[in-house]
Amino acid sequence: MTEYDYEELGLVAGLEIHQQLDTATKLFCDCPTTVREPEESDRSFTRYLHPTKSELGEIDEAALEESMVDREFEYLSYDTTCLVEEDDEPPHRVDREAMETTLEIAQLLDMAVVDQVNVMRKIVVDGSNTTGFQRSMLVANDGAIETSDGPVGIEDMLLEEESCQRVEETDDGVRFSLDRLGIPLVEIGTKPDISSPEQAREAAERIGMLLRSTGKVKRGLGTIRQDVNVSIAEGARIELKGVQSLDDIDDLVRNEVRRQVELLDIADELAEREASVGEPQDVTDVFADTDSGVIEGALSSGGDVQAVLLEGFDGLVGREIQPDRRLGTELSDHAKRHGAGGIFHTDELPAYGVTEAEVEALRDAVGAGPEDAVAIVADDPETAELAIDAVAERAETALEGVPEETRDANEDATSRYLRPLPGAARMYPETDVPPVEPDVTEVETPELLTEKVDRYESEFGLGSGLAEQVAYGQRWPLFEALVEGEGVDPTLAAGTLESTLTELRRDDVPVENLTDEHLRGAILLVDGGDVPREGIEDLLTALAEDPSLSAEAAVEQEDLGGVDESEVRDAVVEVVERHEDQVAEEGMGAFSALMGECMGALRGKADGDTVSDVLRSEIQKRA
Incomplete structure (x- = not known):
């Protein structure tokens, strides 16, 4: 660029x-x-x-x-x-x-x-x-x-x-x-x-x-x-x-x-070419036997072809003025405002089924010389006439430079003509609504998001990245209510509201179904020890897939309640004994592989630190 x-x-x-x-x-x-x-x-x-x-x-x-x-x-x-x-x-x-x-x-x-x-x-x-x-x-x-x-x-x-x-x-x-x-x-x-x-x-x-x-x-x-x-x-x-x-x-x-x-x-x-714009005229006869699908389609429906001579415009109508947009595109935008599908012009013809012979006949019909261009519109008679008039008007402004106007932003950061700039003549008083005398004395100035980031780092011990995600996210009011009102661990609340929800969204879990009450209930259960931290994703997934459930009901439905240490040890022993040969050969080297299997066996019902401690202990006994 x-x-x-x-x-x-x-x-x-x-x-x-x-x-x-x-x-x-x-x-x-x-x-x-x-x-x-x-x-x-x-x-x-x-x-x-x-x-x-x-x-x-x-x-x-x-x-x-x-x-x-x-x-x-x-x-x-x-x-x-x-x-x-x-x-x-x-x-x-x-x-x-x-x-x-x-x-x-x-x-x-x-x-x-x-x-x-x-x-x-x-x-x-x-x-x-x-x-x-x-x-x-x-x-x-x-x-x-x-x-x-x-x-x-x-x-x-x-x-x-x-x-x-x-x-x-x-x-x-x-x-x-x-x-x-x-x-x-x-x-x-x-x-x-x-x-x-x-x-x-x-x-x-x-x-x-x-x-x-x-x-x-x-x-x-x-x-x-x-x-x-x-x-x-x-x-x-x-x-x-x-x-x-x-x-x-x-x-x-x-x-x-x-x-x-x-x-x-x-x-x-x-200006150097002493260019000008001619009067629009009917050139339907030039295309009586055309093979152009666009033009033939208009003529077969009772339409006609209107043209305007652009004296001195040759080579300039096709000149690029924005990425993939030309002066001809500007002319076309004005034609489209009146219902036409667009325009053809001689800088791009022959093309679109229009032959070289038809281009020459078109030039002859309007009296175009080597330095001239011609623009045409094919449509029903009323639309074609309105559209070609709009093209001629826009070509006239090209002689002067840049017209003031309102333009519509395209997705590729270019723009297209929308309408003239509005003026003051469009404003007048509303008689159905009484005036308001605003009172600013009771309005409090909100904390800036940049200030929130600093406070979350200093007061709650969040890392800068996580603090910024929460502060600039949509759920910071819930985060503050949980941490300041309910005493929830800040890292648990922040990680759930940002990292966990992002991961679930990437896995196509419908997290948009989760309300603040769903999230509050789930986080409180984890923070209170009723559900292990490893179970938060399963709990939120269940709530997202069935929003009618409460957090407590989802825990019961998914059987996500925590287990005591004896149940953890039983599950771990079963996994270790099943892989007895691997443990004997690798010792603690088998830890990573067995840890994942243990967590899967417990289905998120146990805290990872607890499972890790028990697994290390059982491997050491057999090493």
Whole structure:
């Protein structure tokens, strides 16, 4: 990957972190914050959404473009959702627990809390909210975090409702699930203080650590999302949406910088060639007898082929601007927004069944010269016309350089066009929810996870690696309750909650079925001597496979209760006598092999130290 001089390029970046809060109920109703499986839905309904004007009578450009794509939105509802999510009942008051958690986060980010929190409506017509807007409220601003390259300011933090979960594309539009809609979500925006890909990743990691330090945020895939705003001096501000993994942030910034550098180079080359974009035109006749499956399929269904002349673009449409993405890919992204499958262009033709003769005929039809390129779309007449207009519009912006836009982060750390950048015209007051006057006097500042690691090492004697695993894991509240509240051995509790569960997960044991009560019961039985430490894996496996069991019931079912020393000695003697010749020949050299067999014979009912002592004694008698 090309590494640039980011200071010379004038790289400026900022982050928007979206984190779901782990509250009992949703932000504006009493429904639980439980995510369901789509097949659990008991009913559905459909909506069509349209943009509305702001208080100033303006319509947001992003919302307007989204509304031009005619789509039906289907929503799956459940017995854990209500009329508020369906937009058939007004929202309730702001959830108190969500507001208190947000104030804790504000303290960790050293932010100033506003005197009064007012709920606003943010226009969203992509179907992700049944209302056509998202409820959002500014809670705090003007904070800061530290990174190794200097401080990064925190511009603001908003508390808002999570959107619907996108389930799948349908023939008519998009299917969404209402279970996620309304889960409390904080949006944290940094100032544009980030000047390198590495600093972007470090800042995101720092904010993520502070959020998890509250112990009140959801964990797992999809519960936290990062958006990255990136620009270079001669480029434009680009909002990269939906980064799921912190590991991708630095590569995403690098690839966006490369994209902007390449687009600027292309714009310079186009200026030298005095390039321009022609008017779209119908070229269906050129492909009347085509062998191209894509084009023939469109024509046989009553479609046509639309083309646009890109004067001076030859060789540049196929130029790579990100890994495996070209200027032609950018044009194609815009065509796809209007329902087309994509585009063909002369930098990649002849190919895909299009012959050299058809390429020449296409060039003749639109009057293309040697330095020109041609892009085509084959689809039903309405889609083809909308798509080729979008291609022509994007080609026009290529003449200028880098267009401001919102882009979707791909899994390979590249990005694709999503929509224009939103503007202030999409915000207006929410009249159904009264304002909140936050009280920060009763909010305690949580202990940082980094501080927990140090405390676990010093107070509980855990090694640095295990201390970090517990502190940064999801079960540190249970660990602290067991150690500080129940007096459980810290190493036993930490090892079970981290190492043992990890090993069981690797063995395909469904550990996700284990509740805190399962784990608490199992660890207490081991710590109290009712179950040997060697039996913890069998006990947890039984509980995971049948979550209806209590720890005590699982011990009885699996016969995991401890045995006394006489039973241990009997089992060991039986093993030693069975291998009498080996013991006579190898002496203590036979210990390792026989130890495993002894433990297997006792099926985890005896402590390993006890078995080891008895085995050594029996071997020495016979050596």
